[in-house]
Amino acid sequence: MKGTIDFKYDEVNDVVIAIPHWKIETKEDCEIWYNQWAEFMTPFNRKMDAIMILNDFYVKASYSVEWGQYRVKVLQEYTRFSYRINPDLATGIFIKTSGARYNASTKEANSIEAAINAIKNDRKEAGI
Numbered sequence: 001m002k003g004t005i006d007f008k009y010d011e012v013n014d015v016v017i018a019i020p021h022w023k024i025e026t027k028e029d030c031e032i033w034y035n036q037w038a039e040f041m042t043p044f045n046r047k048m049d050a051i052m053i054l055n056d057f058y059v060k061a062s063y064s065v066e067w068g069q070y071r072v073k074v075l076q077e078y079t080r081f082s083y084r085i086n087p088d089l090a091t092g093i094f095i096k097t098s099g100a101r102y103n104a105s106t107k108e109a110n111s112i113e114a115a116i117n118a119i120k121n122d123r124k125e126a127g128i
Helices: 027-044 061-078 089-102 112-125
Strands: 004-010 015-024 048-053 057-059 079-085
Touching: 004 027, 015 027, 015 112, 027 061, 048 112, 057 061, 057 089, 061 079, 061 089, 079 112
Parallel strands: 015 048, 015 057, 048 079
Antiparallel strands: 004 015
16 A cells, blocks of 8 residues: 555544555545545544644645645545644645635644644534
C-alpha cells in the first residue's frame, strides 16, 4: 500500500485522531487516501470530530487541487469539527486554499490537548 492512516478513537473525548503516513503524488493516491477515511469513519454512522496530525503527510503541488477536493469531501461527509496539527508549509497552504474554495475547515492547533480543548469549545458554542 502506498500510504496508511493510523486512526484512533478517543472514546473519553469522542474524537477521532488520525495520523496519515502519506505522500500524495497521484490522483490514485487521493482516492486511496479518501477511501481509508471512508472505511474508518462510516461505521460511526454520524459525523465525528477529528484531529489530524500531519507530521508525516505531504501533498505534491501538481495534485493539490485534486487532493483539496477529496479533503473537502472527507470533511463534509465524515467530520463535524476538525483540527490539524503540524502541516508542512505547502500542505498548510493547500489546506487553506481548499478551505477558502469550498468553505471547509482549516483550523489548526499546536497539540492534541489544544485541539481537544478547541473542539470542546466548538461544541459548547454550537450548543452540543
